[in-house]
Amino acid sequence: MKPFSGLNRFLRRLPLNLIVIFLIVIWFIPTFGVFVSSFRSREAVRTSGWWTVFQKQPVVGEAEYNEYCASCHGADGSEIPEADLSDPVVVENYPRSNRLLAYLKKPLQNGEPHVQDPSLPENPNEALELLAPILDYMGTLSGSGGSQEVAALSLRNYADALVGYKGTQDYLTDCEEGVESTLAKFDCNLSDIIKPEGMGRAFINTLIVTIVASVLPILFAAFAAYAFAWMDFPGRMWIFALLVGLQIIPLQMALIPISQLYTRVGLANTFWGIWIFHTAFGLPYAIYLMRNFLGSLPREIFESVYIDGASHWTAFWKLAMPLSIPAIASLAIFQFIWIWNDFLVAKIFLTGKPVLTVQITNLIDPRGGNWHIMTGAAFLSFIVPMIVFFGLQRFFVRGLTAGSVKG
Amino acid sequence: MAASKIMKQGPVVPWLYVLPAFILILIFVVYPTVNTIYLSFMDKTGELPASANCVAGEPCWGIFENYRYALTNSEMTTALKNNALWLLLMVPATLGFGLLIAVLADRVRYESLVKAVIFMPMAISFIGAGVIWQFMYAFISGSGSQIGVLNGIMVGLGFDPVPWLSTAVINNLALMMVGVWLWAGFCMVILSAALKGLPSEVIEAARVDGASEWNIFWKIMIPMILPTITVVATTMVIIILKIFDIVFVMTGGNFGTEVIANRMFKLIVTDTGRSMAIAVILLFLTIPIMIINVRRFRAQEEMR
Numbered sequence: 001m002k003p004f005s006g007l008n009r010f011l012r013r014l015p016l017n018l019i020v021i022f023l024i025v026i027w028f029i030p031t032f033g034v035f036v037s038s039f040r041s042r043e044a045v046r047t048s049g050w051w052t053v054f055q056k057q058p059v060v061g062e063a064e065y066n067e068y069c070a071s072c073h074g075a076d077g078s079e080i081p082e083a084d085l086s087d088p089v090v091v092e093n094y095p096r097s098n099r100l101l102a103y104l105k106k107p108l109q110n111g112e113p114h115v116q117d118p119s120l121p122e123n124p125n126e127a128l129e130l131l132a133p134i135l136d137y138m139g140t141l142s143g144s145g146g147s148q149e150v151a152a153l154s155l156r157n158y159a160d161a162l163v164g165y166k167g168t169q170d171y172l173t174d175c176e177e178g179v180e181s182t183l184a185k186f187d188c189n190l191s192d193i194i195k196p197e198g199m200g201r202a203f204i205n206t207l208i209v210t211i212v213a214s215v216l217p218i219l220f221a222a223f224a225a226y227a228f229a230w231m232d233f234p235g236r237m238w239i240f241a242l243l244v245g246l247q248i249i250p251l252q253m254a255l256i257p258i259s260q261l262y263t264r265v266g267l268a269n270t271f272w273g274i275w276i277f278h279t280a281f282g283l284p285y286a287i288y289l290m291r292n293f294l295g296s297l298p299r300e301i302f303e304s305v306y307i308d309g310a311s312h313w314t315a316f317w318k319l320a321m322p323l324s325i326p327a328i329a330s331l332a333i334f335q336f337i338w339i340w341n342d343f344l345v346a347k348i349f350l351t352g353k354p355v356l357t358v359q360i361t362n363l364i365d366p367r368g369g370n371w372h373i374m375t376g377a378a379f380l381s382f383i384v385p386m387i388v389f390f391g392l393q394r395f396f397v398r399g400l401t402a403g404s405v406k407g
Numbered sequence: 408m409a410a411s412k413i414m415k416q417g418p419v420v421p422w423l424y425v426l427p428a429f430i431l432i433l434i435f436v437v438y439p440t441v442n443t444i445y446l447s448f449m450d451k452t453g454e455l456p457a458s459a460n461c462v463a464g465e466p467c468w469g470i471f472e473n474y475r476y477a478l479t480n481s482e483m484t485t486a487l488k489n490n491a492l493w494l495l496l497m498v499p500a501t502l503g504f505g506l507l508i509a510v511l512a513d514r515v516r517y518e519s520l521v522k523a524v525i526f527m528p529m530a531i532s533f534i535g536a537g538v539i540w541q542f543m544y545a546f547i548s549g550s551g552s553q554i555g556v557l558n559g560i561m562v563g564l565g566f567d568p569v570p571w572l573s574t575a576v577i578n579n580l581a582l583m584m585v586g587v588w589l590w591a592g593f594c595m596v597i598l599s600a601a602l603k604g605l606p607s608e609v610i611e612a613a614r615v616d617g618a619s620e621w622n623i624f625w626k627i628m629i630p631m632i633l634p635t636i637t638v639v640a641t642t643m644v645i646i647i648l649k650i651f652d653i654v655f656v657m658t659g660g661n662f663g664t665e666v667i668a669n670r671m672f673k674l675i676v677t678d679t680g681r682s683m684a685i686a687v688i689l690l691f692l693t694i695p696i697m698i699i700n701v702r703r704f705r706a707q708e709e710m711r
Contacts, residue, residue, distance in 0.1 A: 023511075023521075027524050027528070028524055031527070049553055052552075223427060227424035250689050252689055258439055344652070356532075389530035
C-alpha cells in the first residue's frame with residue numbers, strides 16, 4: 001500500500017482543508033468585493049455586481065464582424081494584404097458607416113464586386129445599423145479608436161473621495177471639462193486634497209488625533225504602573241482593583257458631562273480635547289497591562305540598582321522603560337488602531353475637524369447615489385491600520401492577549 | 408507581593424507617580440459617571456427635575472421619569488430586546504467560530520495565512536465594515552441584476568432577492584453576522600494562544616491511552632482553557648452591550664434593529680435626561696462583568 005499512503009493522507013486531510021479554505025473565502029469576500037468596487041465607475045457600481053468584472057464582457061461589433069467579414073479578412077483583419085483591416089491608415093478612410101457602405105457597394109479595383117458573405121441587407125438603413133458596430137470593431141482591431149469606453153477600472157473613486165466630490169460625474173472629468181459647479185468649489189490642483197469635505201483632510205486630522213492619543217496614555221500609564229509594581233503605599237491593591245473595574249465603564253457615560261465641561265473651558269472641537277479624552281479612557285487598560293508587565297520583570301535587577309543607590313526616577317528611566325519596550329509597542333499599536341477606528345468620540349468632540357470614520361458617514365448620500373465614492377473612502381481609511389496591522393501583527397496580538405491570557 | 412519594601416521611599420513619592428494618571432481618570436471617567444447619573448434624573452434642559460417631563464393624565468414615575476421612558480418606551484423595549492438577542496446569539500457565535508478556527512488552523516500548514524485573514528477585520532473600523540457589508544446585503548427589487556453578493560447568489564439560484572436589512576428579524580441576524588465577522592478573529596487569537604499554551608504531555612498521554620480527538624477536545628482542552636474562554640466571553644459581553652457603530656451606519660436603528668447605545672446617541676442632543684438614563688442602564692448592565700473582572704484579578708493576585 002506504500003504508493004498510496006501519500007494519497008490516503010491527502011484524502012484524509014481533504015475535508016479539513018476544504019472547511020478551512022471555505023472559511024477563509026467567506027471572511028475574505030466582503031472586503032475583496034469592496035476593493036474591486038472601489039476601482040469601478042459610478043454607473044457600474046450602481047447597476048451591476050462587482051463580480052461581473054470577472055466575467056468576459058462582449059466587445060462591441062465582434063459578433064457582427066465575425067459573421068460578415070471574418071471569412072475573407074480573417075479574425076484579426078489582416079488576411080488580405082491589399083485591404084489590411086488591422087492597419088489604422090486603411091480603417092481611417094471610413095470615419096462613418098455610410099462611407100463604408102458606399103465603398104462596399106462599389107466594385108473592387110480589379111472590377112469584381114466586393115464579396116459579402118453573407119450579403120448585407122438590401123435596406124440601406126438596416127445595412128447602416130449593422131455596419132456601425134462593425135466599423136467600431138475595425139477601429140478596435142486596428143487600434144485607431146473604436147468605441148471610447150471609459151476604462152473599466154480606474155482610480156477615479158479615490159480621487160473623488162480624497163477631495164470630497166459630490167457632483168454627478170466625477171472630479172477628474174469635471175476638472176477636465178471645466179464644469180462650473182465643480183470649479184466653484186475646487187481648484188483642480190493638488191491643494192484640493194485638503195478641502196474640508198474630503199478624505200484627504202480627514203486623513204490628516206486622523207493622523208493628528210491618533211498619534212498623540214496613542215503616545216500620551218502610555219507615558220502617564222508607565223509612571224502609574226511603575227508605582228503599582230515597584231513601590232509600596234497604603235491602599236495599593238484596592239486602588240488597582242478599582243482600576244480593573246473602571247476599565248469597562250462605557251465611554252457613553254462621559255459624553256455629555258465632558259462636552260459640557262469642554263464648552264465651558266474652551267476645549268470643544270479642539271485636538272487637545274479629544275487627545276485628553278482618549279488618553280483618560282485608554283489609561284485604565286494601559287496601566288493594567290504595563291503594571292502586569294513591569295511586575296513580571298525579575299525582582300533581582302531592581303534590587304541591584306536600588307542597592308547601587310539609584311533613585312526610583314533613575315530606575316524608571318534607565319531600567320523599567322528600556323525593558324518594557326515590547327509592552328509599550330504592543331500597547332501603542334493597540335491604542336493606535338483603536339483610536340484610528342473610533343467614530344463616536346470623534347463625532348461628538350471634534351465636529352469641525354472630521355476624522356476618517358466621521359467623514360465617511362458625511363459622504364453617505366441617503367439616496368444611495370454615491371456608493372462608488374464610499375468604496376474609495378473606506379479603503380483610504382483602511383490603508384494605515386492595515387499597514388500597521390500586517391507589519392506589526394505580532395505586537396498587536398500581544399497587546400490583546402496580555403490582558404486576557406493569564407501568565 | 409513583588410514590590411513590597413524593595414526600596415524605602417517617602418510617603419509622597421508613589422503618589423507623584425500615580426497622580427497624573429489618577430487626576431485624568433477622576434476628571435474623565437469618575438466625575439462624568441457621577442454627573443451622568445445626576446443628569447439622568449433631570450429633564451431635557453438639565454435644569455429641572457425629570458418629573459417636569461411628566462404629562463398630566465399619563466403614567467409618571469416622578470423623579471424616575473426618564474427611566475420610565477428608558478424601560479417602557481416601545482423603541483427602548485425593542486432596543487433592550489435586541490441587545491439581549493445580540494448577547495444571546497453573538498457571544499456564542501464569535502466564541503464558537505473563534506474556537507473552531509483556532510483548532511482547525513492549528514492543523515494546516517498555512518496557519519498564519521488563515522489567522523491573518525480571519526483577524527484582518529479587527530484592523531477595520533465599524534464604519535468601514537458597514538460600507539463593506541452594504542455590498543453584501545444590497546437589495547434591488549425585481550429579478551434584474553443585483554449589486555449585493557447575497558442577492559446575486561439568490562437570483563443566480565432562481566430565488567427572489569431579499570431585502571436583508573429592512574426585513575424584521577433577518578436584519579438583526581444580518582447585522583450580527585457583521586459583528587461575528589469583525590470579532591471572531593479577536594476570539595480566535597486569544598483562544599489560539601491559550602490552546603498553544605497547553606502542556607503537550609497531557610494531550611499526548613491522552614492520545615497514548617487511546618482517547619479520540621473529539622474526546623481530547625471536549626474533555627481535556629476545553630476544561631483547561633475555560634478560564635480564558637470566560638475572559639473572552641466577558642469581553643464580548645461588554646463589546647456587545649455597547650454595540651453602536653454597526654447599527655448606526657447600516658440601518659440607523661430602523662426596521663426594528665434599534666440597540667441601546669444607538670438610542671442613547673440619537674437622544675444625546677434632543678433630550679439629555681433620557682439619553683443619560685439610557686447610559687446609566689448601560690452602566691448598570693456592565694456592573695456584573697465589572698465584579699467578575701475584579702474578583703478574577705484578586706484571585707490572580709493571591710496566586711502570585
